[in-house]
Amino acid sequence: MSTVLVRNGRIIDGTGREPLRNASIIIEDGWFKEISKGDLELPPQATVIDATGKTIVPGLIDMHSHLLSGGFDSITEVIDSFEPATQRRSLKQMLYWGVTSTYSPVQPLESGLQLRRDVAEETFLAPRLFISGPGFTAPNGWAGSLLPLARLEPKSLEEAEQQVNQLADAGVNILKIYYDTQCCAFVSPFPKLETAIMERIIQMAHSRDLRVMVHAYDNQFHIDALRAGVDILAHSAVTSPVDDEYLELAGKSKALYLATLSVYHDAFDEVSLREFIAQDFVQKTVPKKTLESLAENGPLDEFLKISKKDYIKDQLPTIQANLKKVAEGGIAVGVGPDTGVMGAFPGISVHREMELMVQAGIPPLRVLEAASKTAAEYLGEELLGTIQQGKIADLVIIKGNPLEDIKHTRDIELVMKAGRVIDRGKLLEEILETE
The missing domain is CATH 3.20.20.140 (Metal-dependent hydrolases)
Incomplete structure (x- = not known):
């Protein structure tokens, strides 16, 4: 079982609700298990991602x-x-x-x-x-x-x-x-x-x-x-x-x-x-x-x-x-x-x-x-699109606040698909290698 704790970020969950500030997420085997304001107890053998000062949005x-x-x-x-x-x-x-x-x-x-x-x-x-x-x-x-x-x-x-x-x-x-x-x-x-x-x-x-x-x-x-x-x-x-x-x-x-x-x-x-x-x-x-x-x-x-x-x-x-x-x-x-x-x-x-x-x-x-x-x-994909318990863990961590300036969505710290952190550096190498 793989577990990830994303800690202390500003969560825009995709539902249209106002952001949840200083919030944390537990992801287990590619699924959102728990989302809460404040910190969450560190699960055993969890990978920790510090999102302090950053914004977390759905994939x-x-x-x-x-x-x-x-x-x-x-x-x-x-x-x-x-x-x-x-x-x-x-x-x-x-x-x-x-x-x-x-x-x-x-x-x-x-x-x-x-x-x-x-x-x-x-x-x-x-x-x-x-x-x-x-x-x-x-x-x-x-x-x-x-x-x-x-x-x-x-x-x-x-x-x-x-x-x-x-x-x-x-x-x-x-x-x-x-x-x-x-x-x-x-x-x-x-x-x-x-x-x-x-x-x-x-x-x-x-x-x-x-x-x-x-x-x-x-x-x-x-x-x-x-x-x-x-x-x-x-x-x-x-x-x-x-x-x-x-x-x-x-x-x-x-x-x-x-x-x-x-x-x-x-x-x-x-x-x-x-x-x-x-x-x-x-x-x-x-x-x-x-x-x-x-x-x-x-x-x-x-x-x-x-x-x-x-x-x-x-x-x-x-x-x-x-x-x-x-x-x-x-x-x-x-x-x-x-x-x-x-x-x-x-x-x-x-x-x-x-x-x-x-x-x-x-x-x-x-x-x-x-x-x-x-x-x-x-x-027609009810398990995608929002950061909510029981849904597939797709998310993007952004360095700024897109509610203040939407251009901040370009300033990406991390991309996760189904609980897997994407190696963006390697991905970019592959993209540019095809020239």
Whole structure:
């Protein structure tokens, strides 16, 4: 039996309650056994971790991660072939930054299932992995040409039903639908999946006890998905302020709202992105080839030429206000930064997203709850997400107080997954060795 005593820290348990100060935790065989204010009696042969002056938060959960690098160096490696080495590196980066569980939508079914098995069997250090398998899109729709090995293009209700059953039988965790023309983001729009097919996918998924994530930018496409009973909305409502109908539908469907602020703030703004990249903690932990792929006069500039970057910049105040209004309207919000896209470096992206959520007006305590308890609920994992007796011992010890400045979440002292202290130094060596 292994026992750990974490002593005298400030515990933010993920439930949304105020912190428990000068508190201690006993962890036994990977489970939280006891949490109490003040000190606890030292169990025999326990390992002691002194958290004096530090903050203890639950292991972070990224609800929208693609196993890419955050640069253009991984485009051919993963989007074309889903290179396992790149995916493993991405997962290691997440764990280094305190992400102990992640949902990764869209990958070839068999390789996705194998990667999830490898993670579960601990063939390498990684967060728990939840997957979708291939994503649903229209013929020649968004992500279709980019993800040739990981798309489903149902042309009828019957075909959609068969494909949902195939994924459900295989044991995927949450389905992913692309339901957008991308006209908000790109000069040339893409075909959109038929509304009736989107509705049938959600209906069939629910009949198989599966939740569904829908990718959409346009407010009307959000509303279509909410009427269909979507469980998770990936990306902010971009085109206009959310109205009472939107909030009523979101409340009725109990949908999780993932704003992906880091995408809008950084991926469409080369100045903001390169300022962020220049920070020391990024330079020291992101592989050099990834950073070089985002340099001036490179692929990023070519990407921005076909994007509607000026429109996205103009809509940023609306995007931020919509998140605040949704959160204040009692709608669940999560942390799902679209990890892996330009500038959303694995692991770092979660901290960036939390920072931008606070800037948008979400209180830090609510943001930390979004990155832990709320995410676990939408994963259907009742033993994850909070620091409470009887739950799996995932935690991060932070050197500062994130309630005073959310950026302190980046200043990590220790990461623990299921009671195991992660050797972050060794993990970083492995991450940078893959350059």
